[in-house]
Amino acid sequence: MEYNKVTAETIEELRRIFGERNVLTEVEKIEPYSHDESGTQFKHMPEVVVKAENEDQIAQLMKLANREHIPVTPRGAGSGLAASAVPLHGGIVLAMEKMNRILEIDEVNMVAVCEPAVVTNDLCRAVADKGLFYAGYPMSVEESYIASNVVTNAGGSKVVKYGSTRSHVLGLECISPTGEKLVLGGKRRKETSGYSLLQLMIGSEGTLGIVTKVIVNLMPAPGVTVDLLVPFANFDDAVKASSNIIRTTKVYPVTMEFMDGFSVRETTEYFNLPSLPAQDKAEAYLLFTFEGKNQEELDELAEKAGTACLDMGALDVFVASTKTESEKVWKVRTSMPDCVTTKYRHMLAGDVVVPRSEVAEFIAKTQDVMKKYTGLKLTFFGHIGDGNIHPNFLDTLGEYTDEEWLKVAEQAYGEVCMLGSQLGGTVSGEHGIGLGKKTVLRQTLGEYPISLMKGIKKVFDPNSILNPDKIFDLEQ
Ligand SMILES: Cc1cc2nc3c(=O)[nH]c(=O)nc-3n(C[C@H](O)[C@H](O)[C@H](O)COP(=O)(O)OP(=O)(O)OC[C@H]3O[C@@H](n4cnc5c(N)ncnc54)[C@H](O)[C@@H]3O)c2cc1C
Known part of the structure; x- marks a missing residue:
């Protein structure tokens, strides 16, 4: 898909929408938005970064982007491990960081209402002060944002008992890729009212809408x-x-x-x-x-x-x-992911999940397959209670170029994903597909499910403006 470049006129219009201080164009200021924690191998520079302060600005942005045919990539804290917040085609990065208020802790309905960029542990602490408990708990809890946890369906250490983020989301407000407002679910606890667009939005990796408000379930704090x-x-x-x-x-x-x-x-x-x-x-x-x-x-x-x-x-x-x-x-x-992502220039944080009964076989077969890859160290840590043991591929010797690494890591990870899939597993338990796992998703799911996903994307985003070519390639 070909996109138009951001022009001086577009920048002027963005400044009118977001205010001068919320539009970044200098290279050193936009560079941090070019990659996430999956490393610099997937790096792509945006042309401009805008920081939203409210949903109206986001709606106007999406209308402008559709009119000018410029891609928009939503971004949370940038702690993702699948490069799903990387602006693959340049264009505009929509940074959510300023929309970070907890709007309400409703003790009657036992829900919290948050703006998208509330840091998850800030929410956990705020509700704990009231004797309540929010059960979402990715290991990046001190940095990642609640809306990104929703659109990546983040897991973490408490999934074995409480389930992934999906289990805790009751409602979302979003701006659609074409700039329309969508209110999905709410404070209510039940719904059988047509297809669940709420569930579709959860795990959609910023490809179907921009989340502007999140309503999550709370529980009484454990003893x-x-x-x-x-x-x-x-x-x-x-x-x-x-x-x-x-x-x-x-x-x-x-x-x-x-x-x-x-x-x-x-x-x-x-x-x-x-x-x-x-x-x-x-x-x-x-x-x-x-x-x-x-x-x-x-x-x-x-x-x-x-x-x-x-x-x-x-x-x-x-x-x-x-x-x-x-x-x-x-x-x-909790420091383990930081250790591998900061110590090694090249690493791939694998995310295969298999049924708990198959973990031992999965690990044994994975170790076997990896023997043929020289210079590639395989380590494991993760949420074994959910069968989500993260195989991490590390370039411990530092001998690969970026290009060689991408090739070898993709091949090795592809093999490991196929093993997981044969054991009843799937390629991503919590990090998402983003950029690096598109091929292996297609290989393990098959063409028909991917064609349905593409159809859904087309309905939400007819001009392919919002975070294009994540999860699957639009034109393949
Ligand atoms: C040290 C470390 C530990 C981690 N541990 C875990 C773990 O235990 N479990 C787990 O699941 N993940 C884990 N992760 C991965 C990561 O933290 C999660 O995927 C997290 O949900 C990403 O949040 P973020 O705010 O950093 O989002 P980003 O990386 O900025 O973005 C992630 C995705 O969300 C989209 N997005 C962001 N905001 C919005 C919005 N408002 N509307 C629509 N789309 C949006 C982006 O486009 C992108 O697709 C870990 C990462 C690190 C670095």
Whole structure:
């Protein structure tokens, strides 16, 4: 698809809509909007960045962009790992960062109403102050925005018990790609009123509309929690234990995370963090959080799970009994993605999800397939309780050029995705498809589902203006 360039007249019009201070054109100011956390290999410079302060400006922008045939890419905090906020065809980046107010915490309906750029953990903290709980919790919770969590259907560490972001969204307000206002869902809790455009918008990666307001479900805050860190001398034992623990204990954790020994060592060294217990012997860890109504119930859950882990070959079970101990352990887990994205120039954060019963086989087959790729290190950490174990491909030797890396990473990831798909999985559990996984999505889904998605895109966005060529290529 060919697009028109942003002209001096367009910039003038953008300044009229957004105000002088909200239109950026200088290279050093727009460069940070050219990539996300997936790395610079997918970098594309925008021609101009605009910062929206209200939905009217966004509606006017979309009308202008359609008239001038200029692409628009919405952008949240830029923490995405699929390059879905990268302005592939240049054009206009629509930065949401200024629309960042929590508009309402409605304790009667148990919902929060937010502007799009509320940082997710700010919301979690604000509702916690009222004894409430928002269950969405990606590991990027301190930086990513609530609307982006919605359009990426973000997962995170609490999915095993509470589900992905989709499970918590009750309503959205959006501006359509053609500049119309859409109100989807609301504070109500049920709806069977035609096709659910609300559900379609969730996970649409900024291709079907621009979210200007989000209504999320809140719950009463859980009583008490405890974290268990369980080291295993052997990678396979940890993976097998993870598949069996819920079945054998009938205990549902809030969190069941996996960390391989390499990732733990890299992260503690790179960020100079205190070592985890048994770090010299452990090749893998499971990290659990349990919630209970009171301490007695919690102790019972921890005892049951700890004993089951020991029966399945764990080296030991460490109970983080204080907030400081918990934070120390979680700091290592939450810093892992930052370690791989900042330490290595080339990395690909894989995101395959398989049924929990297939995780062990998926990992074993993946390790097997990877043997033929020289200079490419494979590490694993992630949300093993959801079967969403992130295989991370790292150029540890730094020997690949950008071009070579893209080729080899795409090929290796393609193979891993096919393996996942054959085991009943899918190519992305939470990061989305964006730019890097388009080919493998088509290969694993087949042409017909992609053709339906293209048809939907065409209905919402007849001129292909909003975030074009993400998820699938429009003209392929
Ligand atoms: C350290 C780290 C840890 C992470 N951990 C997790 C994790 O546990 N789980 C998980 O799911 N992801 C995780 N991610 C990925 C990322 O944080 C999520 O995808 C997150 O939802 C992106 O939010 P963002 O605000 O940074 O959005 P961006 O990266 O800026 O954009 C993401 C997508 O949202 C679109 N978008 C942004 N705002 C709007 C809007 N208002 N309307 C429509 N479209 C919009 C963009 O066009 C793009 O398609 C992690 C990333 C990092 C760097």
